[in-house]
Amino acid sequence: MRGVPLTDYWLMLPMAELTIFALGTLLIDLMVPRQWKWINAAGAFIGVLFATLCLWRLQSMLPRGATGFYNALRVDRFAIFFWYLFLAGAALTIPTSARYLDIEDEHDGEYYSLLLLSVVGMMCMAAGIDIVLIFIGLELTAISGYVLVGFLRRDRRSNKAAVKYCLLGAFSSGIVAYGFSLFYGLSGGTNLAIIMRAVLGQNPHNPVVMIALLTTMAGLLFKIAAAPFHQWAPDAYEGAPTSVTGFLSAVVMAAGFALLIRILVFGLLPLRSVYTPVITVVAITSMAVGNFAALSQTNTKRLLAYSSIAHVGFMLLAFVAMGTAQLGSAAFFDGFKGILIYQVVYILMNLGALAVITSLRERNVIGDEISDMAGLYRRAPIEAVLMLLFLLSLAGIPPAAGFIGKYYIVLSLIEAGHRGLAALAVIFSLIGVYYYWKVAHAVLMRAPIEKERLHIGFGMRVAVGVTALATIVIGVYPQPLIKGVNWSLGIAQPPHAAALGK
Amino acid sequence: MVPITTFHYLVVAAILFVLGVMGVLLRRNLVIALMSVELILSAVNLNLVAFSRMWGNLHGQAFAIFITVDAVAQTIAGLGILIAFFGNHETGQ
Numbered sequence: 338m339r340g341v342p343l344t345d346y347w348l349m350l351p352m353a354e355l356t357i358f359a360l361g362t363l364l365i366d367l368m369v370p371r372q373w374k375w376i377n378a379a380g381a382f383i384g385v386l387f388a389t390l391c392l393w394r395l396q397s398m399l400p401r402g403a404t405g406f407y408n409a410l411r412v413d414r415f416a417i418f419f420w421y422l423f424l425a426g427a428a429l430t431i432p433t434s435a436r437y438l439d440i441e442d443e444h445d446g447e448y449y450s451l452l453l454l455s456v457v458g459m460m461c462m463a464a465g466i467d468i469v470l471i472f473i474g475l476e477l478t479a480i481s482g483y484v485l486v487g488f489l490r491r492d493r494r495s496n497k498a499a500v501k502y503c504l505l506g507a508f509s510s511g512i513v514a515y516g517f518s519l520f521y522g523l524s525g526g527t528n529l530a531i532i533m534r535a536v537l538g539q540n541p542h543n544p545v546v547m548i549a550l551l552t553t554m555a556g557l558l559f560k561i562a563a564a565p566f567h568q569w570a571p572d573a574y575e576g577a578p579t580s581v582t583g584f585l586s587a588v589v590m591a592a593g594f595a596l597l598i599r600i601l602v603f604g605l606l607p608l609r610s611v612y613t614p615v616i617t618v619v620a621i622t623s624m625a626v627g628n629f630a631a632l633s634q635t636n637t638k639r640l641l642a643y644s645s646i647a648h649v650g651f652m653l654l655a656f657v658a659m660g661t662a663q664l665g666s667a668a669f670f671d672g673f674k675g676i677l678i679y680q681v682v683y684i685l686m687n688l689g690a691l692a693v694i695t696s697l698r699e700r701n702v703i704g705d706e707i708s709d710m711a712g713l714y715r716r717a718p719i720e721a722v723l724m725l726l727f728l729l730s731l732a733g734i735p736p737a738a739g740f741i742g743k744y745y746i747v748l749s750l751i752e753a754g755h756r757g758l759a760a761l762a763v764i765f766s767l768i769g770v771y772y773y774w775k776v777a778h779a780v781l782m783r784a785p786i787e788k789e790r791l792h793i794g795f796g797m798r799v800a801v802g803v804t805a806l807a808t809i810v811i812g813v814y815p816q817p818l819i820k821g822v823n824w825s826l827g828i829a830q831p832p833h834a835a836a837l838g839k
Numbered sequence: 840m841v842p843i844t845t846f847h848y849l850v851v852a853a854i855l856f857v858l859g860v861m862g863v864l865l866r867r868n869l870v871i872a873l874m875s876v877e878l879i880l881s882a883v884n885l886n887l888v889a890f891s892r893m894w895g896n897l898h899g900q901a902f903a904i905f906i907t908v909d910a911v912a913q914t915i916a917g918l919g920i921l922i923a924f925f926g927n928h929e930t931g932q
Binding site: 472473521 | 849856859860863869872873876879880882883886887889890893894896898899901902905906909912913916917919920921923924926
């Protein structure tokens with residue numbers, strides 16, 4: 338019986354590390370007395386750092402990427418880019434959660450464990466080219482997410498959010514699985530390359546192919562909360578513990594996009610003409626729903642949820658550019674680059690904004706209404722300024738990093754000839770400025786309701802500081818990030834992963 | 840007597856899938872909604888096994904085992920969440 342060659346196990350080293358640390362955190366949590374609970378957070382953080390180091394070594398050992406486990410796992414530059422991104426997202430989430438969990442009085446060992454396992458699942462999603470592995474990764478992340486969203490067991494909003502997220506998440510996973518089963522039936526294999534070959538030979542309007550494509554896409558669009566499958570996002574983001582909202586909206590969303598790219602571009606490229614119109618409609622609807630619904634929100638987490646939906650719509654437009662441009666043309670690569678750059682930038686700004694909201698949590702204040710941010714400038718001036726930076730980035734205004742992401746996607750749309758769509762995207766972004774301004778107004782100009790100064794933990798300061806620094810650096814000097822993205826696409830640049838926005 | 844081909848399995852799986860989808864979207868009782876998700880995953884399993892027989896390889900059956908494990912994990916997570924939910928609210932709606 339042939340087994341897996343031993344060298345293949347190197348490829349999953351970061352994932353194995355994170356799993357070991359996740360299990361270790363669970364064990365340590367049992368043995369540690371109450372006042373030493375911070376060891377859980379520290380242990381998880383060390384696990385993430387360790388996994389990053391392993392990834393660094395792996396990357397230098399395999400400059401060209403490698404495939405292993407019978408062609409199920411492909412650790413190429415694309416995967417390594419996203420792996421760094423997920424690890425960075427986890428590393429930024431862990432310090433912001435520590436004090437929050439303390440106040441919420443929740444037993445926190447499982448929290449960090451689930452966070453790490455979620456990252457393992459996301460790594461499977463980004464590096465998997467076999468639909469079985471992709472599905473497992475999808476589920477690992479999703480199920481960890483359900484529990485994380487419902488982590489505050491005594492909070493009714495958290496329960497409700499978890500129920501909604503779990504039900505709709507399980508539903509979408511089932512739909513994706515059905516689509517995958519049909520693709521298996523069409524091709525007789527589970528590898529994306531085999532599926533692509535089989536799909537190439539089929540008439541694209543074959544009903545089975547259509548159903549398979551539509552169900553797979555429906556499920557995947559659910560995961561990234563694109564309209565019309567966005568219903569779960571506002572409630573889930575609002576009810577979840579705020580640090581989990583950050584993780585969910587930024588990092589899990591990035592994994593969803595990595596998955597979309599893997600499946601739609603690497604796997605189902607021959608069906609471009611079929612899925613691009615669908616994505617166009619979904620993108621425009623998402624931007625419309627997200628922007629218009631956010632205008633009337635008073636809860637910052639719900640506002641950020643709707644703004645996420647709008648951003649997702651914007652990112653999906655890059656798929657439209659890639660879907661209609663010639664393969665290998667400038668528009669195609671710019672669209673691809675645009676998505677990757679936007680992911681990095683998006684993780685930074687969302688995690689940053691939600692970290693600031695997390696820090697507003699005090700014993701008697703939940704801190705997720707806009708009025709809770711009132712007068713932040715007087716209570717915590719540095720944080721207030723950084724929050725303004727994140728809002729600028731979210732609105733896509735230079736010199737904050739959000740502009741760079743939007744620039745590339747609009748560029749790719751124009752290069753692919755979709756000037757109308759590009760104009761529409763810019764108009765929708767301008768609508769966004771209004772609701773970001775509402776929050777900024779509260780931060781700067783309204784009188785504070787709570788008069789005392791905000792107590793911000795050390796970990797939170799570092800996390801927000803790093804995020805803000807990266808946002809402004811990328812906004813002003815995006816060249817290293819662009820070089821990193823070019824590298825991950827393999828466009829004639831030397832390996833240069835050092836400045837991937839951490 | 841019509842011979843039973845793969846197509847028949849696919850139709851049954853499709854019917855189960857549609858019933859499951861309708862169950863999740865239309866039923867108000869949360870436990871039944873979770874059961875409907877299980878129906879969807881059963882439809883997927885049936886699909887996979889039928890295709891595995893049609894193609895003559897074992898990939899489908901292996902995938903089916905993974906999906907079964909995943910269905911169990913989802914059910915456990917879902918029921919746990921429901922228990923926390925019912926601990927704080929009264930009815931099952």
